[in-house]
Structure formats: structure tokens, C-alpha cells
Amino acid sequence: MLSSSKSINILILFLLLLLIACKSTDPEKKLMPSEGSKLELGSNVRQGSNLKIMSSTPIIADWINQIGGTRLSANSIVPHSVNPHGYQLGAKDIAKITESNHVFTVGLNYEGQWLVKFLDNHPDIVQVALGTVVSPLQHEEIHQHRNKKGGYDPHFWFDPNRVITVIKKIVDELSKIDPEGSDFYQSQALQYVIELEKLDQYMFMELEKIPADKRKFMTEHESLRYLADRYSIEILEAVIPNVNSEVGPTPKNLVAAIESIKQHDIQVIFLESSTNDSSAKRVAEETGIKAVYGLNVETLTVDQTYIDFMKSNLRTIVSNIIETTH
Template identity: 25%
Template sequence: MSKATFAVSMIALGLGCSSAVMANTKVPVVTSFSVLGDLVQQVGGDHVAITNLVKANGDAHVYNPAPMDAKAIASAQLVVMNGLEFEGWMPRLLESSNFKGNKVLAADGIEVIKGHSCSCGGHGHHDDHDHDHDHDHDHDHDHDHDHDHDHDHDHDHDHDHDHDHDHDHKHDHGHAHGEFDPHSWHSIKNVKVYVKNIEQGLTKVDPNNAEDYQRNAANYIQQLDKLDIELHKKVALIPEDKRSVITPHAAFAYMARDYNIDFHAPQGTSTESEASAGDVANIIKQIRSEGIKAVFVENISDNRLIEQISRETDAKIGGQLYSDALSEPTGPAPTYLKMMEYNIDTIVNALK
């Protein structure tokens, strides 16, 4: 073999290796918390390498980002977060990381529920949702989406400013979310929107695998639809007037709306909000007057208040619900599908 032929062969071999390496490179994606980590994995499959910030059983309300989080974001092609001001620490983290990649606000386009700092004695799922606000919210975020969400930090700032006065009279002494309840993943209908937003985000940064993302998303939505039917059948076993549930913080308004379950909580929509003595007294009074049989603890909350309420009433602790985080892989709720099934099963079994 001549030197020229050898050189050409080596160049071709080198190009072939480069192509193979490039073909096997996974898209670096950062997700804000474990539920989104699972959803991105379902859509992205083998094409994504996910760094999830708030781990299993972690509380995103009070999360303090670490230097390694900023490093992960700086090298990511896509950042996926819930939106609706759930991750109050994320705008600063993105700014400090000098992130220039693409962002997905997973909750863009859902039918939102107005947030309540305290749902004591209330029937949150019977409230009339402000559809004008839904429309405006969706429109604003569609606009964000068209512009890669580049100004979402400013939007969050304006949003906070506009609605600060909404919380002046509430019992919320810690971090408060904005006008809308951010715990929107507790609705399968909403998560189908999440999945489509994630599919679009992955397709934008990795168009070569668009067909795989589309197929994975479609398959996963079929699984969601199947589970939704099963969960409605399970809830239907409990008479409507017996579907009252007490949880530590108000994280289940979307589940309440979809499955016609009455959720009450001494704390507001953030685990940092503090329940007043009056809030707790109202919950205890309600349990006694309605004959509520079970209260529930959460995987991310300080459950001492619920334990106190249980001691002072005839309500038993009906189990642990997974609210703002999945369980560890060996736990009962390591994926979104398993979390939804486990939560409904736990509620139904306790209320039977």
C-alpha cells in the first residue's frame, strides 16, 4: 500500500469513527425535579443523558442548588422545568450558569388552577377556575415558547410583582408560589401536555431523532390514557361524600379536580408556608364534623402536624402520598405512572 493510499484509508477510518462517536452521543438534559426526570426519560429513551437536580424524595420548594448543578446546566443542551413558579430558585441558577441553551416549561398550555395559600376547610376542586386567566397564561407562555423561553426570568419577576398583594392576607410566612397552583403533574391530562412539550423540546435540539421522540411520546400517552381509565374506576368505588382527604400541604388540587376527591391541608401550596393554630383547629373541626376517617403524610413534608391532627381526632394515618417527588428506585413510586397508581390506591384503600 502506498503512503497516499494509507493516508486516505486512515482519514476515512478516522471519519468513520467520528461519525460513530457523534451518532452515539447522548443529548445532555437537565431536569429540575424527579417527576420531570422520568418524563424526559420516557420520551428521550436512549438518546438522552439526564441530570436531575432535586432527587427522589427531595423537596423542590426549599432546594438549594449546589455548584455541581450550575456546572450541569452550563453543559446542557436542554433544561426542562415545571414552570408556574414551582422552582423559585431556577431563574437565578440559570443566570449564574450563563445558560444559553433551550428551555422547556413543561406546564405550558395546561388548564391551570388558581393557587390557594391555605385550603383549610375549602373545597378546592369545586372552585370555578378562571378560564380567562388560563387563556392569558397559555398565550403568554406560547409566546415564550416561540422565543425559546429566553425571557422567562423577566416573566417570573413580573409575575411575582403583579401578584404580591394576593398573598398579603394569607397565612403564608415562607416562600409562596404565584397566582397559579404549580403542582399540575397530579393530573394525567396535564402530563399529556407535559409530554408533548418535552417531545418538542427534544426535537428542537436533536432533530435527527425526531421520529423516535414522537413515537416514544405517543406510546407513553397511550399508557397515560390507560392508567387514567383504571384510576377513575378505582376512585368510583368510594362514595363521593366519603372522598375527603387531609394532607400536609396543598399539593393535590389537580388530582382533586380530575377525580372528584376533596383535599384539605393545613399548609398552603408550599411546604415553607406555616399553618396557624386557627388553620389546624379548622382542620380538626372539619374532620370531626364530616367524620373524615383518614389523614395522609407525604414523602417530602414534615409530618408532625398531621400526626398531631391524627392524635386529636379519630382519623387514622392512611399512608404516605408522593406529592412533589418520586420515591427512590426501590420504593413504591419510582416512576410517574407508578406514583399516580400508588397515590390513588393508597387513598382508596384508606377510605374504603
């Protein structure tokens, strides 16, 4: 009996030790979050990757991606370095848009009819027009013509302060699309707005390097009025007095541009990298002023951010105007 009792006690002790061993854990593992908690934090994984978001231009895609961070991303319908005004949808574009949940656009009649009609025919795709929240400039006021069609100037991205308003709109929309990520988007936006405010101040400082009486120039088409409105620059009516660079100038427009250059003692005309610049070249040749190439007003190059885009254009403008004052 004694031997049997000892055996039972030993067996019980063994089972107790085994139970304790099973319950014990590595102290370091207690501090490590589970894979599920990583997803909840949204630290490394794009949680919204199943959401398909498109934008009409690379500039808008960059804004969304700055806010979307690790949770979601957007792709542009119009490729980088391509003028949106003249772009035509291809089969791959149509497939991507059809599969998307939301399309963010400039609005203000910026996008071509190719996209407007397509979205009208697909009411299941939510369109978010950003231009309506920026207090857009009236196109009629810009040209000082009566009964001029066109409505508003859509190039609001040349005013970083207006872009901050757009960022708030993007945050609201992303929070509706992905409610669980609302705090994350708010945090991302706060950081990005700080960068935009820095950009705004940088632009004020750089443009102040230009003598006050020389802060005036001409462009190829109407695209920099928001820059003028924000930073007190005089931009004369463009060679192509239209917000759409695909619309060519009339002989009357060319004569008006030449007369305006002579009247206001303009020394520089800025030509855009993504448009047909033959008309602007003719004006420069007729007046003898400097024609500056490389202004990029409609889109981003590959791997370029909106802030990079703005600083690049600013360098082009400031350096060339200052050069003509010496």
C-alpha cells in the same frame, strides 16, 4: 511464439478470475446494515448523547427519558426521594447545570429561587417551563382567599390527562434540539400516551371503589387539587394551606383544619413522606382521625417511574379510605 501466447492467455485468465473474486460478496452481508445505518435508525445508540439535558425534578426526567428512548436522556437536578421545595444547590449541581444545554422545569413558581436566579444568570441555558401548557388551576381559587400570593398550583402531574399535554410539549422541544430524531420522538410519545391513557382509566376505576359520600379527605399541604379536579374528589383545605410544603402552618390554620374535619366528618388525613408531619399529627391527635403515612407527592424514589408513582399513591389513598368505611 505459441508457448508465449499460451502464457499470456493463462495470465489474462488468472487476472480475470482474481477480479471476479474481489467483486464477490457474502450474500448475508448484503442484508446487514452498516454501522452508519444503525446510527441513522437510532436503534441502539444514544445519538443525542452529546446533548446535555437536565430537569428540575425526577418526575420530569422520567417523562423526557420515556420520549428520549435510545437517542437522549435527561438527569434531574434534585435527587430522587428529596423534597424539591427544600433543596439547595451544591457545587456538583452547579457544574452539571452549567454544562447543560437545556433545563426542563415545572414552572408556575414551583422551583426554588436557587434555580430561578441561577438560570437568570445563565441565559445561554435554555429553560423549558412545562406548567404553562396544562391550563393550571388558580391558587387563589383553591384557597378561596382574596389577595393570596402564589398564582397557580404547580402539582399538575396528579392529572395524567394534563401530563399528556406536557408530553406533546416535550416532543416539540426535543424535536427542536435534535431535529433528526423528530420522528423517533413522535413514535415514542404515541406509545407513552397510550400508557398514560390507561393510567387515567385505571384511576377512574379505582377511585370509584370508594363510596360517593366518602370521597373526601385532607392532606398535609395543598398538593392533590388536580387529582380532585380530574376525578371528582373533595379535598378539604390542607393543614398547610400552601402549595409549598416548606411553609409551616399558623395556629389559625390548625384550628381551621380541626373544625373542617369535624364539620365534614373526615376520617383520614394523609401525611407526606418527604415533609415535616408534626402539624398534621397534632391535628389527627386532636380529632381522633386516622393519620396515614407514605403519601409521596413531590418526587420519585430510585428506579420508580411516574406511572409507578401514581399507582402507589392511588393505592395508599383508596385502600385507607375504604378501610375507614367498614
